[in-house]
Every structure is written in C-alpha cells, then in structure tokens.
Amino acid sequence: MADGAVNLTIDGMPVSAPPGTLLIEAAKQAGVLVPHYCYHPGLPVAGLCRMCLVEVEKAPKLQIACATPVAEGMVVHTQSAQAKSARMGVLELLLINHPLDCPICDQAGECELQDFTFQEGRPATRYSPDYAKRFNPVEDFGPDVLYVPNRCILCTRCVRFMEDVTKEPVLNVSERGDRAYIGIHPEARLDHPWAGNVVDLCPVGSLLSKDFLHKARAWELDKTASVCTGCSQGCNVTLDTRDNVVVRVRPRPNLLVNRYFICDHGRMNYRWMNRGDRIEAPLVKRGGGELQAVDWDEALERTAGVLRGAGGRAVTLASPRMSTEALFLARELCAGLDWTGAVQIVMGEEAPLAGVPNLALRPERAPNGTGAELLGYGRDYAAALQAAESAAVVVVLDEPEVTIRTSGALIYLGYGRDYAAALQAAESAAVVVVLDEPEVTIRTSGALIYLGTVLPEGARNADVVLPIANVAEEEGTFVNRDGRVQRYFQAKPAPGMARPAWWVLAELLRTLGRGESLAEAGAAFDRLARSVERFAGLSYASIGAVGAKP
Numbered sequence: 001m002a003d004g005a006v007n008l009t010i011d012g013m014p015v016s017a018p019p020g021t022l023l024i025e026a027a028k029q030a031g032v033l034v035p036h037y038c039y040h041p042g043l044p045v046a047g048l049c050r051m052c053l054v055e056v057e058k059a060p061k062l063q064i065a066c067a068t069p070v071a072e073g074m075v076v077h078t079q080s081a082q083a084k085s086a087r088m089g090v091l092e093l094l095l096i097n098h099p100l101d102c103p104i105c106d107q108a109g110e111c112e113l114q115d116f117t118f119q120e121g122r123p124a125t126r127y128s129p130d131y132a133k134r135f136n137p138v139e140d141f142g143p144d145v146l147y148v149p150n151r152c153i154l155c156t157r158c159v160r161f162m163e164d165v166t167k168e169p170v171l172n173v174s175e176r177g178d179r180a181y182i183g184i185h186p187e188a189r190l191d192h193p194w195a196g197n198v199v200d201l202c203p204v205g206s207l208l209s210k211d212f213l214h215k216a217r218a219w220e221l222d223k224t225a226s227v228c229t230g231c232s233q234g235c236n237v238t239l240d241t242r243d244n245v246v247v248r249v250r251p252r253p254n255l256l257v258n259r260y261f262i263c264d265h266g267r268m269n270y271r272w273m274n275r276g277d278r279i280e281a282p283l284v285k286r287g288g289g290e291l292q293a294v295d296w297d298e299a300l301e302r303t304a305g306v307l308r309g310a311g312g313r314a315v316t317l318a319s320p321r322m323s324t325e326a327l328f329l330a331r332e333l334c335a336g337l338d339w340t341g342a343v344q345i346v347m348g349e350e351a352p353l354a355g356v357p358n359l360a361l362r363p364e365r366a367p368n369g370t371g372a373e374l375l376g377y378g379r380d381y382a383a384a385l386q387a388a389e390s391a392a393v394v395v396v397l398d399e400p401e402v403t404i405r406t407s408g409a410l411i412y413l414g415y416g417r418d419y420a421a422a423l424q425a426a427e428s429a430a431v432v433v434v435l436d437e438p439e440v441t442i443r444t445s446g447a448l449i450y451l452g453t454v455l456p457e458g459a460r461n462a463d464v465v466l467p468i469a470n471v472a473e474e475e476g477t478f479v480n481r482d483g484r485v486q487r488y489f490q491a492k493p494a495p496g497m498a499r500p501a502w503w504v505l506a507e508l509l510r511t512l513g514r515g516e517s518l519a520e521a522g523a524a525f526d527r528l529a530r531s532v533e534r535f536a537g538l539s540y541a542s543i544g545a546v547g548a549k550p
C-alpha cells in the first residue's frame, strides 16, 4: 500500500488510493466500471443522474460513486442486490421517453444507454405500448452539431463543458421535470472552436456530428491511435476508418497534452488522407520520355545514380508535416555536404480552450516544426532559399503549388505550399529533392526525381517518381511544441507500391552505401536517437502511446 494512501475494499478487492479520490475512479483500479452518465473525468462533478449508486457498508443509504470520496476502511459493493435494483430503476426512468432509435442512431454500438441497459436493465418494459412518448424536433445547434432532444438523458455533460471548459456558457437545461431539454441561447450558435467535443461527451446519440451523420455504424469502424496534424499542440487522436477510408477523428485521452479534447480544426482535418489520385508504383522515364512503372530496385538505383557525385552546398526545404524519421533521413542524404535546412510553417490564429491550461489550437498549423528544429532545420526560409541558389543539392520535403526550375536534379517527396522563390533558387542547383507536392510544376534541364503521394502535372517530366505513404498510412513520430515526442500508427494501407518516406530514404542511403535497410519505423527512430544528441536516451518502445520527452 502506498504511503499516505487510503485503503478500502471494492467488490472484495483491496484498493489503495490517494485521499480525495472519488469511488468511481478508485473502482477502476479494481477493474470495476461503475455505470454512470453524468460523470466525466474531464468535467466538474454534477451527481445528478444517480446511475452510479453503490452500496457502502455502514452508510444509511446507497451512495453515488461519482461524488463520494474514498475513506479509510470503506467496504463498497457495486454489485449488491440493492445497488443493482436501484440502478435498474434509474434505467427504467431514463427509458420512459427514450425512442427506439437504435437502428438509425449514429451512437448505436458505442452508446452508454445501450450498454448499461444490456448489462443491468429490465428485460422488458412495464409501460403500456400505447404510452405516447415525448417528442421534440431535431435542432441545429451549430456548424457541426445537431441536437436530438428525444434521445437526451439530461446528464448536462454538454452544458458543463460549455460552461466550465470553454467558458462560453451558451447551453442550459430549459424547462423542468419531464419537459426539460437542453436549450441554446437564442442569439448564440454552438460554434466555439472546441464545440465539437460535446458530441464525444454526450453518452447517448443526442448530440451528433453533421460531418459523421450516417456515415458508418460503430461496429464497422477500425480504430487507430494517431496524432493530429492540425497544429503544433500535437493532440492525441483516434482515426476511425471504414473500408480503409478515414471517416472520423476523435480525441484520444492524454492528460499531459490534450486531456480528453480536440479542437474542431483538428477534427475536420482528415479528408486529404483519403485522396484517390495517388501514385501507386515507382516510375522511371524511358527513352521516349514516357514514365514507365518499375520495381523499387530499379527506381532506387536510378535515383542513387542522380545523387552520386553531387558535391558542395545542399539545401533541404522541408514540410513540417513530415515524420521526424523522414526529416532525419533526408538530412542524412545530404551528409558530407555543406547543408542548410529550413521549414515553412503556415500560421493561423490561436484558439485556446480556456478551462484547460496549456491547451490551444496553436498558430503553427503543422505538427512537426519542433522536430524539424531539433534536427537542425531553421525557420529562416528566405535565407535558405537564397542559400539554395548556389547549392549543389536542393532537397524539398513536402510543398504544394510549387514550380521548380533547376539545372540540377530534383528529388521530390511530400506535400507543399508557396515555394516560388525556392524554386527559382533551385534553378542553379545540381540536385533538387521534393517531398510530395501535388500541385507542382517542375522544369529542369537536369534529372528530376520525385517522391510524393500524388503526381502533379508539372512533375510528369521527372526522371524518377517514388510513391510515398501519407500520415494515415505509415508509422512515425512528431515532436509537439513542448518537445514531447509522440508516435502515430498506421490506420490503413498505402496504395499500391507506395512506401513510407523513411523507408524510401533509408533505401536510398543503403543504395548509396551509407547505411543498412530499415525494416520498421522504430528502427528509423532508434537510428535517429543514436545519432542526434537532442533525442538521446529515447527509444521507439519507450515513447509508448502517450509520448515522452528527451
């Protein structure tokens, strides 16, 4: 037992918890989930649904586990006949007016009302089939939130979130008794930048996301732990995929980064992961100028041939949306050269979540600017562009709407933005590497090597095209603004022969005789941690699911 801890027994299991711990949380230590609706660990306690009633020996009546702190020697029974009967009664009352909507409700399959009714509700109703259930029409609460009052169990999680977490109290409980419903201020909309969290918080299908409406049933979804790419906060998320298409992004709890929440910008930032116009095989230019599909060996050999013998100055222009591993290996590609690296980051407005310290949609709308910085990439993009003018090698990692002129070779991987000046500078480079730019126009009198997810019209004159995976199709790490290294996992397969950028770059290095093949992202990260002091002491395994700081 821990020092200073309170010792008690829950369902016969000894439990030790810090003073002040609520019974509902202490029970989790004993592997017991006490049924509950109004309680949520990220919200102030309300104690109003009475679904968490448990028996505490020597107490005169049942206690609510969400508002009762642990006490020394307490003996708690969550499964006693008295406790179960009381909870069965609570469920019966909640179901009086609840419609039989499960077949058409988005929450079905992940609904706490379904789950607890199945677990300990009455097998059948005692109400007459002629009883007319309460009916209220669906309301449009905001840009992405619908309210279905008939399904509401009035737990007030949504009201408390808006009041205590966003500090924008636009929701309330209107009317009283069996007429009560969740009301919204007549002149307000649920359009706070973090408002979408009410959909996740609602334990039933009363608050729905318009974006996800009727897209999938819960049991059809595969869930993958990932990290939001929307800004430098690095919120932990779950990617929900149906038939290998990302259909929903939800928060994944991480008390050190985003607690239980994500902002609406991050929630909607997934459609690009499903682009269908992808490069599916390595392509090389044949004699007639046509691009022809080849295997990876031939494509890598051709690429290495372009890189061999390059000398002098090298510039890497990188997207801050590339994995730490790809940024590291792209730097390694220029080892031995006079190297300059820079990232260009799109900026926006900050949108804090007032009730949670150190949580905001950050102005830096990219997930890995800090990772790039730790690896030696600077933020003085203009200077890097200038340096590129006299460079022997220019590596561009991920930039859209780019036009690249170079007398050298161009290697392209990634996504992009406004690289006009860099492109001009690249005209005098011997080699240009671009990491994925879908709207790129590239003119070069030298060799052009293109690594990307999609092939822009302007890159169709490339000598070699190497297809890479996007963030939903690979494993890797990002470093958030606080220096926390966080892993994201593969949610769906990459199309055709596309491979993660870290694999492509590692194979290029191997072909150039500068390193071994890497079989997995973890090996790429561990190579990085061994080589870069700022990552010393970290290993891919030790980062785990919630991240770690070097």
Ligand code: SF4
Pocket: 151, 152, 153, 154, 155, 156, 157, 158, 159, 182, 201, 202, 203, 204, 206, 207
């Ligand atoms: S809408 Fe959902 S979260 Fe809000 S009170 Fe009703 S059941 Fe609870």
Ligand code: SF4
Pocket: 228, 229, 230, 231, 232, 233, 234, 235, 258, 261, 262, 263, 264, 265, 266, 267, 360, 361, 362
């Ligand atoms: S705050 Fe940033 S990282 Fe978090 S969900 Fe929003 S965009 Fe994504």
Ligand code: FES
Pocket: 035, 036, 037, 038, 039, 046, 047, 048, 049, 050, 051, 052, 053, 064, 065, 066, 067
């Ligand atoms: S969860 Fe305890 S009263 Fe609602």
